[in-house]
Amino acid sequence: MMRSACALAACWWLPLSVPAAASPASAAEVLPPVIDVAGSIGIVTDYRFRGISLSDTHPSVQGSIVATHRSGAYAGISAYTLNGFGELGGSNLELDLYAGYRHNIGPVTVDAGLLYYAYPGSSGGSYEFIESYASLSARIGPATAKLSAAYSPPQDGLNGNGNLYLAGEVALPIRSTPATLRGRLGRSSGDTPLTPGGLYHEWLVGADYELGQVTLGAAITGTDIAAAEARAAGARPRDTRPTLSLTAALRF
Structure with a gap:
């Protein structure tokens, strides 16, 4: 049974200097908030996690909210509707709770944290x-x-085993347009329900088009998981197929 890893995003604020003569009112206008809260809500034609469908090729409604301290620390929650997970029962809903820290070291951005996957009911x-x-x-x-x-270290939800996922991604904005090309190559290993056959590779090629606060996305995803391995692991469709998405950014 496959699980989700959410795509995490967070922003933070740097303190601004305030003129000595500034009044309390003007200072409040100049200084950014200590904590920034943002989120998103959207729909995707097929919820693909690391190349494998968790919505059984059906549409999935998805949303997230994250609070970010200007130091770089953040915490948030993401929700995904699932389909075809009769063995899970409950509401066919995945909730991801996460917390981490993001910081710039010269030209490199470092991000690290913990993520907890929950399935209500x-x-x-x-x-x-x-x-x-x-x-x-x-x-x-x-x-x-x-x-x-x-x-993921060995634990009950992974049949007592662990899983390691490695990925490389690239995003290339197209000059003078609101479009961005994206690509990803990933590798999942470990004898767990996350990894049919114990090891597989997945890929994504796509593009995003921003219209103000709304982003339209299109991608093609696939894996090298053999059909027999997928059936043995009970994995959802893993063949190469296109997906479309519509996501709106939220500010609070």
Whole structure:
């Protein structure tokens, strides 16, 4: 049974200097808030996690909210509707709770934290588990490159085993347009329900188009999981297929 890793995003504020003669009212206008709260809500035609469908190729409604301290610390929650998870019972809903810290070291952005996966109302076994994550990202010319790792130690929700996911991503804005090209190559290993066959690779090629606070996305995803391995692991569709998404950014 496959699980989600959410795509984490957070921003933080740096303190601004205030003129000595500024009044309390004007100072409040100049200084940014200590904590910034943002979020998103959207729909995707197929909820794909690391190349495998968790919505059984059906649409999924998704939302998130994150609070970020100007120091770089953040915490948030993401929700995803699932489909075809009869063995989980409950509401066919995934909730991801996460907390981490993001900081710039020269041109490199370092991000690390913990993520907890919960399935409200699930029955028939233990499915919840914890995953640690870390990433390094930097600008390379007009593009942004990112290397990331996510590790789940042995625990009941993974049949007593652990899982390691490694990925490389790149985002390339198209000059003078609101479009961005994106690509990802990932590798998942470990004898757990997360990894049919014990090891597989996945990929994504797509593009985003921003219209104000709304982002339209299109992508093609796939894996090298053999059909027999997918059936043996009870994995959802893992073949190459397109997905479309519509996401609106929220500010509070």
